[in-house]
Amino acid sequence: MAVYTQVGAEDAAAFLARYDVGELRAIKGIAEGIENSNYLIETTEKKFFLTLYENRVDPADLPFFHDLLDHLKASGCLVPAFIADRKGKWLQQLCGRPACLIEFLTGVSVSHPTPEQAHAVGKSLGEMHIALTGFEGQRPNDLGISQWRSLAEKCTEQSLNSISEGLAARTYEELEFLEDSWPQHLPRSVIHADLFPDNVLMVGETLTGLIDFYFACTDIRAFDLAVTHAAWSFSEDGSEYLPQIGTAIIRGYDESHGIDADARDALSILFRGACIRFLLTRCYDWINTPADAMVTRKDPLAFLRRLDFYADPANIAQTTGQTH
């Protein structure tokens, strides 16, 4: 939620001069991004993002992200392209940081999706997965099921219980269940892995962009649908399931990608895995971020409440759309 590296106008102008994108007319630091410095740049021709990679993104992963977006873009998906300079170079150094110029996509992130918007999200996610069938890049999911137990241990039982009484026991019980029942046999590919409303752009009911691929990784494809479902289909605090939204996401994905019987059967487990993944990372951030820091800490319990919902078999039939 901040700009960590200051880029002066002269630096930005010299940077842009390597590209065939017009001359600098405005540059504003943007208050978003996962520990990167992001600038919105306007030239005489177009708008762009300038991203300087700080600590959280490993520069060694940037070629994977570049190739991924390049592939998706070429397949017609609405994703932001990395822009190459006149020599074809898309990864630069600026003010001592790895830096990239990235396409600006029009649209806003909705806070209260309509069923039409949710349908568009499910459909686009499915289209993205179809497009990724031919993509050969790989990146391990360092926030996947194999990491959840050590993430819980890093949080410590005491700290988990300080967030909510009994949370440690509940977490380990759930981890045991997930480790025993995880559908390892389901098809894997690169997935977005973080398709929250923040990471989708809309103009009215039309989806205009899928953004922020910095958690993209190789994992069970249907897990991406489960993450998206958990991210979109609840009130923000997780206390209320929004059936029209959840149904629309499943239906949209089914229309574009299809959901076979294996994946549909496994969804109830994948949903619970999605909840544990965000519960644990939010607990970790909660424990390790001072309460007075100027970073918004996200409530871990919003995903405990979602977990409660998905763990109740009575909720699953409607959720997985098995009546369709």
Next chain:
Amino acid sequence: MAVYTQVGAEDAAAFLARYDVGELRAIKGIAEGIENSNYLIETTEKKFFLTLYENRVDPADLPFFHDLLDHLKASGCLVPAFIADRKGKWLQQLCGRPACLIEFLTGVSVSHPTPEQAHAVGKSLGEMHIALTGFEGQRPNDLGISQWRSLAEKCTEQSLNSISEGLAARTYEELEFLEDSWPQHLPRSVIHADLFPDNVLMVGETLTGLIDFYFACTDIRAFDLAVTHAAWSFSEDGSEYLPQIGTAIIRGYDESHGIDADARDALSILFRGACIRFLLTRCYDWINTPADAMVTRKDPLAFLRRLDFYADPANIAQTTGQTH
């Protein structure tokens, strides 16, 4: 350096619907502004800033800022206008905060001005002062000479000396000098009072905007020239005077507004006052901002070094342009 109040896309769209400015297409929180929340908004027609006023700007001052920019804009000065809605209302409530839609001006803030740019700044400052001759609004300078002593006391001698050995004694000695010699007789009007490079927009050598009027107040008019000179004419840390820049600012102002003998004689004192004003507010912020806060603390000593320069009579003849 942050967004304090989160404005959702639906909130922003409903807000914009009051105005005749087209439909929302993008909204991004901007990492700048003095404790306000600033969003860059793009509609189907134009770009705007959306500012939500947090604690530092007193909402009671907003009509003054509005009238000031309205007057300057009508006089042909390059300042951002407050935009009125269909009913003529320019001050709204949004997400529990006073909020205004403000014109977006193209241009970038330079870090290393050229003499041509500095000349344009001096000239525009003078034009702004001429335009303000007919402006009747008033706002006391709560960071003016009458406040400096109490500001120093709030810092405490001990804390001042912890920033730099002997700083307290030096400060009080300077305050005594300034209180004795301050040119109270010089013409007063509304002044910008904070015309740092951050607050000027340029496209190439052409000035495209004067922005951030939230320190504007009634004070000695030539004090504004002194502040601008001190802000622009040094390396950032204050260790090096840039004679071509300083001379160009004075020359630009003289060409548009004129500098009479009284003002020219008083400049050496006004320069020192400008240094004390920023030295003291930076000391105050330094002392009251934790070192690990995500706000950049500005080095107070950058203005002690400037003060050292201006306090040396050998430097003054060239500085005030008396040879021209």
